[in-house]
Amino acid sequence: MSGYGKRLENAYKGVNRAQKYTFDDAVNFIVDAASKKFDETVDLSFNLGVDPKKSDQMVRGACVYPHGTGKKVRVLAIVPADKIEEAKAAGAEYAGNDEFIDKIVKENWLEFDKVVTTPSMMGQIGKLGKILGRRGLMPNPKLGTVTNDIAGAIKLVKSGRVEFKVNKEGVLAVPIGKVSFGSEKLYDNARELIATLMKLKPATSKGAYIKKITISSTMGPGIKLDEIQLISVSK
16 A cells, blocks of 8 residues: 555656646646556546435436447346347347346346346346446436347447446546547547536536546546536537
8 A cells, every 4th residue: 555655646746736737738647647557547527516415416327438438348138038149249248137137146246347128127127226226237228228229228338338427425437538548539538428417417506517527547646627628618
């Protein structure tokens, strides 16, 4: 832990923690501080002017990035027998029904990143609510993961689609790609995410909606961004 603390302290050298940076300048800091051993994920964290305790101010949605996320997404398709081959052909790593439901319940098996299913299977998947729900893996029709178009859903989640949900403190943290993407691709993804967030602004939210944006990498410093500039170019 001490080595990590020293490394992070060194990463902050040259960063004014009170200053708000342009996106390019912040990414330059992150790239310079990034580990050379693996390709770190870059995240945007938002402080939103909402009260998630009120149902009409919950911010939740999904976004498809123009440059993807840089992460391989393992998909489990829990589908009727007549859709298993369709799911496999679309790229699902696992496709089936009762056998995978039992495996999750009995073995707490979670070797996947996304679950897609059909409306007809939701009754059976309900028993997985406690296991999948707390890990953000429960399929949801509003997010396109409960549908009869299984092939389309699988292709969508593998194409760079991210799902997000604000926490009880009004903070939202979302990955926008990898350090290796470079400033231009990360910027394009960030703009798409912010544009999506703006469309989800609750009608009952008062005052500033996006109050603060911070960018960081897996093991790097958090750097404040000029949120006004980013919001203006994302409209």
